[in-house]
Amino acid sequence: MTDNAKSEIHEREVLHERGLIYLVPSGSGWVLDRAQxxxxxxxxxxxxxxxxxxxxxxxxxxxxxxxxxxxxxxxxxxxxxxxxxxxxxSKAKKPSAKSGVQLRSRIVELMTVLDEGTISSERICAQVLEDPIPEKLATLQLEEQLSWQVTNPLRNAPTLAARLLIDVLPDLHRQIDEGIKRGRIxxxxxxxxxxxxxxxxxxxxxxxxxxxxxxxxxxxxxxxxxxxxxxxxxxxxxxxxxxxxxxxxxxxxxxxxxxxxxxxx
Incomplete structure (x- = not known):
């Protein structure tokens, strides 16, 4: 994760568009050289x-x-x-163009799956890993909770990570929700x-x-x-x-x- 992402996300209680934009994969969409x-x-x-x-x-x-x-x-x-x-x-209800809204919906989906308790620890971690932005946000908080003793816990310690996700995902949801409520930025x-x-x-x-x-x-x-x-x-x-x-x-x-x-x- 870049220094920009860490400074915009790790030190904030609110996640809004500016912080989230650093997490979007650079390969998504148009590929460009640094604009002059x-x-x-x-x-x-x-x-x-x-x-x-x-x-x-x-x-x-x-x-x-x-x-x-x-x-x-x-x-x-x-x-x-x-x-x-x-x-x-062409959908009746257009998807939000705001990355925070999209991310909040994905976090809710992951929280629901985790609450149902119908899949293994490995599988819930694999689902988080499927989405780059939730994966980066969750990994940052998981590593912090583990005092930086375990790197990439979603892959390297899925049982422990799944147990911590019970608290991590709702906290991410709260931060994202607060950013959305502050208006489009x-x-x-x-x-x-x-x-x-x-x-x-x-x-x-x-x-x-x-x-x-x-x-x-x-x-x-x-x-x-x-x-x-x-x-x-x-x-x-x-x-x-x-x-x-x-x-x-x-x-x-x-x-x-x-x-x-x-x-x-």
Whole structure:
């Protein structure tokens, strides 16, 4: 599991889209090289940041935004792939495009099988192992409960793992459910907003703020302007069938990020 996944999942009591997206197998859907921020977007960002960021830190800041952009594109490919598939479904009740909802349903299925007690420990562990995301989440918690003394307990100690799953699966269900209740959050948007906020905070030594333009009655400001440049480039970086007609405005993602940073100060 990557460091990103551990930091987003292991240290949280709530599992929402941003954490879950790191667990989706990279081989699912479109395979791409690390996306590069277009030169035009780099120039726009440099122009926006130049009067606020010290010249000696501008290059590093742009490099940080490039890395975040590549992460966001990978996340958006997965998010938009699920959304487009849901929209195209012919079923009366369309499957949710939100990975948390899908995962919660799968956890409920596993809990039901475990509660019935009709299959062996080996078989219940095998069922968890069939799904990459539940497997990674369960393995992380199982290894922690076993004080990291047993690696991959679903495979190496199925009897013990099955006994611990009685508590682990309901706990995962609770965390996922809490993430869902907090509303739809697309990881790709938060990755971009977080990167912009981090660059501004590091280079200006002050927490990014939410600004309001009274003339347009819209959110505004340096951070949001940077986010919008990145969101436009992100939309264009996606395969044509996954693109939105218009890029995400980013006001909600920026507001959430700015308010969160100010609350921690």
């Amino acid at each position: 921020l277009p030169d035009g977007a780099k120039s726009e960002l440099a122009g926006l940041l130049a009067s606020h960021v010290p010249e000696n830190e501008l290059k590093q800041g742009l490099g940080d935004l490039q890395r975040a952009f590549a992460d966001a594109v990978e996340a958006a490919v997965l998010e938009r792939g699920m959304a487009v598939a849901a929209e195209a479904s 697309e990881a790709s948007h938060d990755i971009l907003a977080d990167a912009v906020a981090t660059v501004i905070r590091r280079t200006t030594c002050s927490a990014p703020k939410r600004n309001w333009n009274a003339h347009t009655n819209r959110d505004a400001g340096l951070g949001l302007d940077c986010c919008r440049v990145l969101a436009n480039a992100l939309n264009l970086a996606l395969p044509v069938k996954l693109r939105r007609e218009q890029p995400v405005d980013m006001a909600k993602a920026w507001r959430r990020m700015a308010e969160g940073m100010n609350q921690t100060d």
